[in-house]
Amino acid sequence: MGTTQLETVPEPKYWHLRTVLSEALDTEFTVGEILPNERDLAARFGVARATLRQALEQLELEGRLQRRRGVGTTVAPPRMGVAVGTEQHAWPGGAGDDWQPVDATPEVPPAGVAAALETGADEAVHLVRRSLTTHGQPVAAELLYVAVGAVPELAAIDTSAGAARARAVLRELQRLELEGRESAVELGSARADDARQLDRLPGAPVLVVTTRYFAGGRTVAVSVATYRADTCRLTFGDSGGVEVHPDPQPQAS
Amino acid sequence: MGTTQLETVPEPKYWHLRTVLSEALDTEFTVGEILPNERDLAARFGVARATLRQALEQLELEGRLQRRRGVGTTVAPPRMGVAVGTEQHAWPGGAGDDWQPVDATPEVPPAGVAAALETGADEAVHLVRRSLTTHGQPVAAELLYVAVGAVPELAAIDTSAGAARARAVLRELQRLELEGRESAVELGSARADDARQLDRLPGAPVLVVTTRYFAGGRTVAVSVATYRADTCRLTFGDSGGVEVHPDPQPQAS
DNA sequence: AAGTGGTCTAGACCACGTG
DNA sequence: ACGTGGTCTAGACCACTTG
Numbered sequence: 001m002g003t004t005q006l007e008t009v010p011e012p013k014y015w016h017l018r019t020v021l022s023e024a025l026d027t028e029f030t031v032g033e034i035l036p037n038e039r040d041l042a043a044r045f046g047v048a049r050a051t052l053r054q055a056l057e058q059l060e061l062e063g064r065l066q067r068r069r070g071v072g073t074t075v076a077p078p079r080m081g082v083a084v085g086t087e088q089h090a091w092p093g094g095a096g097d098d099w100q101p102v103d104a105t106p107e108v109p110p111a112g113v114a115a116a117l118e119t120g121a122d123e124a125v126h127l128v129r130r131s132l133t134t135h136g137q138p139v140a141a142e143l144l145y146v147a148v149g150a151v152p153e154l155a156a157i158d159t160s161a162g163a164a165r166a167r168a169v170l171r172e173l174q175r176l177e178l179e180g181r182e183s184a185v186e187l188g189s190a191r192a193d194d195a196r197q198l199d200r201l202p203g204a205p206v207l208v209v210t211t212r213y214f215a216g217g218r219t220v221a222v223s224v225a226t227y228r229a230d231t232c233r234l235t236f237g238d239s240g241g242v243e244v245h246p247d248p249q250p251q252a253s
Numbered sequence: 254m255g256t257t258q259l260e261t262v263p264e265p266k267y268w269h270l271r272t273v274l275s276e277a278l279d280t281e282f283t284v285g286e287i288l289p290n291e292r293d294l295a296a297r298f299g300v301a302r303a304t305l306r307q308a309l310e311q312l313e314l315e316g317r318l319q320r321r322r323g324v325g326t327t328v329a330p331p332r333m334g335v336a337v338g339t340e341q342h343a344w345p346g347g348a349g350d351d352w353q354p355v356d357a358t359p360e361v362p363p364a365g366v367a368a369a370l371e372t373g374a375d376e377a378v379h380l381v382r383r384s385l386t387t388h389g390q391p392v393a394a395e396l397l398y399v400a401v402g403a404v405p406e407l408a409a410i411d412t413s414a415g416a417a418r419a420r421a422v423l424r425e426l427q428r429l430e431l432e433g434r435e436s437a438v439e440l441g442s443a444r445a446d447d448a449r450q451l452d453r454l455p456g457a458p459v460l461v462v463t464t465r466y467f468a469g470g471r472t473v474a475v476s477v478a479t480y481r482a483d484t485c486r487l488t489f490g491d492s493g494g495v496e497v498h499p500d501p502q503p504q505a506s
Numbered sequence: 507a508a509g510t511g512g513t514c515t516a517g518a519c520c521a522c523g524t525g
Numbered sequence: 526a527c528g529t530g531g532t533c534t535a536g537a538c539c540a541c542t543t544g
Contacts, residue, residue, distance in 0.1 A: 011445075011455070012455075012531080012532060012533090013532075013533075014532080014533085015455055015456060018456070037509075037510060037511080038510080038511065039510090047533080047534085048533060048534045048535065048536090049534090049535085049536095050532095050533070050534070050535090051532080051533060051534080053511090053512090054532085054533090056511095058442055058456055061440060061441075061442055061458065062440070062441060062442055063439070063440070067510095067511065067512095068510085068511075068541090068542085069510065069511045069512060069540065069541050069542075070509080070510050070511070070540075070541035070542035070543075071509095071510065071511080071541085071542060071543085072509090072510060072511075073510090073511080079439060081437065085338075085489050085490075180490070181490055182488070182489070182490030183488070183489045183490050184334065184486045184487060184488045184489070185438050185460065185486070185487045185489070186316070186332060186460075186482075186485070186486040186487070187314060187315070187316070187440065187458060187460065187482040187483070188315055189311055189314055189315055192264070201512080202264070202265075202268055203268060203271075203311055205314065205440060205458070207438065207439075207440065229439075229440040230440070232439070233437045233438070233439040234437060234438045234439070235435070235436070235437045235438075236338050236435070236436045236437070236438070236489055237338075237433070237434055237435030237436050265512080265513060265514090266513075266514075267513075267514085290528075290529060290530080291529080291530065292529095300514080300515085301514060301515045301516065301517090302515090302516085302517095303513095303514070303515070303516090304513080304514060304515080306530090306531090307513085307514090309530095320529095320530065320531095321522090321523085321529085321530075322521065322522050322523075322529065322530045322531060323521075323522035323523035323524075323528080323529050323530070324522085324523060324524085324528095324529065324530080325528090325529060325530075326529090326530080454531080
């Protein structure tokens with residue numbers, strides 16, 4: 001180590017800043033504490049505000065910070081674990097399912113969902129909207145598409161309103177035997193309506209979980225659930241969905 | 254619907270741009286096609302380059318675009334499905350596992366991993382590095398921490414090198430009976446070394462999958478796998494990991 | 507009204523890949 | 526050498542929350 005390698009590959013300022021701030025968060029700040037405002041921080045580090053913001057954006061993406069317009073930037077608590085894909089609530093709306101039904105209406109699903117449900121291009125299905133709140137904070141919004149053929153009993157109670165109707169659809173689903181399930185997780189950005197429900201701005205990063213439910217040899221329901229990527233860690237597995245360790249998990253950065 | 258609501262809540266320019274570009278990608282471009290460069294595009298839409306870039310960033314995050322410094326911006330193919338958490342390859346390195354062993358060394362794991370493995374704070378474990386490539390493109394990098402007590406046979410062949418040593422650790426793992434597994438998915442940003450492996454810049458969005466492997470009543474291994482969030486859709490479920498539908502899945506945006 | 511984060515501009519220079 | 530995307534600046538104004 002004779003010659004100290006100074007900057008053969010100089011890293012970007014915002015990346016270095018991210019590292020410095022990250023370490024400061026670990027050692028000098030506590031959860032919930034308010035950081036100095038962006039203009040002050042930028043001045044303190046001798047960079048333009050845009051550069052500082054780039055570093056803050058990274059940290060927010062990683063769930064270390066929470067920024068709110070008009071309020072300020074605070075140190076975020078560790079991400080909360082949210083159980084998905086565990087056996088305990090095979091059908092949506094079953095026991096131990098914390099989702100809140102919002103409403104249900106007939107809708108023509110997007111093309112991808114229609115293909116999975118094997119419905120016609122302009123054929124309406126039940127659309128159940130639900131939301132998930134943990135520790136008083138909105139965490140996820142779900143669109144659950146249910147083929148009309150799967151819940152034939154619903155024609156009779158067609159007149160029920162909002163959340164009651166949503167509960168009726170979910171109740172009918174429980175009567176079917178679930179043969180299998182298949183989920184996919186990908187990164188997306190919140191649409192305007194999702195953003196409002198999740199208390200974020202449009203474009204905020206979200207984890208989109210798409211789940212197909214199989215019964216009677218076909219796909220009877222498709223769920224598209226949108227989770228706040230900054231505050232959530234999605235857990236899968238055989239442990240029943242309980243938090244085994246509330247400690248922060250190893251991070252990629 | 255008498256008065257058409259013009260702009261009660263004017264959406265940001267970059268968001269509107271994102272929508273316009275997104276529609277253009279659907280109708281006027283084909284996968285792999287090169288877009289005009291950022292300066293031209295910005296001029297064409299009458300916005301500053303920074304604003305245009307904000308829109309492109311969104312689209313890249315959503316897996317619609319691929320940008321490469323020195324080259325240009327191209328239309329990305331639909332995200333590829335990558336099977337994780339399916340029964341078929343219970344232990345890492347089993348049959349039907351496409352991961353490539355890179356090397357294996359003794360390392361002191363990060364605190365979170367050490368806690369899960371119930372090792373001492375400064376105690377070394379086996380660290381196996383693996384990478385996953387699909388369709389010629391690097392897709393994921395994994396750090397697999399294996400408790401030394403779980404694979405006692407390895408002491409004898411301690412001298413083997415790189416990938417051979419990695420394979421040896423994986424081979425020993427197969428001899429244990431897997432009792433359970435537990436995974437979590439969260440959003441992260443690529444560290445410098447991950448970024449290099451994944452052919453991205455530092456800070457690129459990644460999906461971090463943390464998996465604990467249980468055997469003999471305790472956690473014997475912990476895997477931290479880092480997937481490119483722009484190109485991957487992680488699939489879970491009972492379908493054996495095959496792509497049921499190669500069509501694009503319903504998107505959140 | 508004051509202070510915060512969010513958006514936007516018009517420029518400059520740098521790092522990288524390709525010809 | 527050139528063209529690309531990536532970084533950075535110094536400013537302005539807007540949207541929002543709070544006292």
